[in-house]
Amino acid sequence: MLSYTNDYLLDKQIKILQPTNGYRASSDAVILSSAIEKVKSKEKILDIGSGTGAISLCLAHRFPNIAITGIEIQPELAELSSMSAKANNFINLQFINCDFKKLDTSYFGQYDHVITNPPYATNDMPSPNKSKSTAHNLDSITLFQWLQLSLKCLRPKGKIYIINRAEAIEEILSSLFGHCGNITIVPLCSKIGQNAKRVIVCAQKGINTPSRILPPVIIHKKDGTYTPKAQKILRKGLPLFS
Numbered sequence: 001m002l003s004y005t006n007d008y009l010l011d012k013q014i015k016i017l018q019p020t021n022g023y024r025a026s027s028d029a030v031i032l033s034s035a036i037e038k039v040k041s042k043e044k045i046l047d048i049g050s051g052t053g054a055i056s057l058c059l060a061h062r063f064p065n066i067a068i069t070g071i072e073i074q075p076e077l078a079e080l081s082s083m084s085a086k087a088n089n090f091i092n093l094q095f096i097n098c099d100f101k102k103l104d105t106s107y108f109g110q111y112d113h114v115i116t117n118p119p120y121a122t123n124d125m126p127s128p129n130k131s132k133s134t135a136h137n138l139d140s141i142t143l144f145q146w147l148q149l150s151l152k153c154l155r156p157k158g159k160i161y162i163i164n165r166a167e168a169i170e171e172i173l174s175s176l177f178g179h180c181g182n183i184t185i186v187p188l189c190s191k192i193g194q195n196a197k198r199v200i201v202c203a204q205k206g207i208n209t210p211s212r213i214l215p216p217v218i219i220h221k222k223d224g225t226y227t228p229k230a231q232k233i234l235r236k237g238l239p240l241f242s
Helices: 027-033 054-062 075-087 130-136 143-152 166-176 228-234
Strands: 004-009 014-019 044-048 067-072 093-097 111-116 154-165 180-191 198-205 217-220
Touching (some): 004 054, 027 154, 027 198, 054 067, 054 075, 067 075, 075 093, 143 154, 166 180
Parallel strands (some): 044 067, 044 111
Antiparallel strands (some): 154 198
16 A cells, blocks of 8 residues: 555545655646536546546535546555545545556446546656656557547547646547537636646537637636635635536
């Protein structure tokens, strides 16, 4: 078992166990979780590349009666995530240790919502920490392939939610082309006046509704503190589009 710390999300509403030295969730995970606005009764959510479970934990907090599954390639992180789910009494949440690239076809077409925070790096120098390297660097799979496989897990008219570097937008849209409509692009900017470093893309499988680009979400004020919008998401757990 990894050495871990006891941390919190959403202004201490959620407990999360994370490696002392290794991959640890960032605010990106909490922000992405907020992109799922509404979930109907009996719908299912799949969190692909769940890491320490931050996305799924936030969703289980918001949707206590919805079945949520996280899949993670690192067994230590999957185990910690399961411990976090138990610590929060989230009986609707499970984490499975498996290699996403070899995902069993039984997952295909089974989920109403697929949410994913794929590794951001392709050519970056890997971290000497194996856990961080696995989480941050795509290995023997491209972002395009990752998202194509993610789409296979969706039911018709199911929705996918993605966060990645802003420069990955072309590859993201290419992976969705011909498969999804109702594409919504949300730029994330650290401060006002700065270019977006991250982008959230939401799309719906098997429909042709036109795409739209929303105004950027600004995370920090000039003094470095969170903007009111960011506080609503990161502290109160409110939906991104509220």
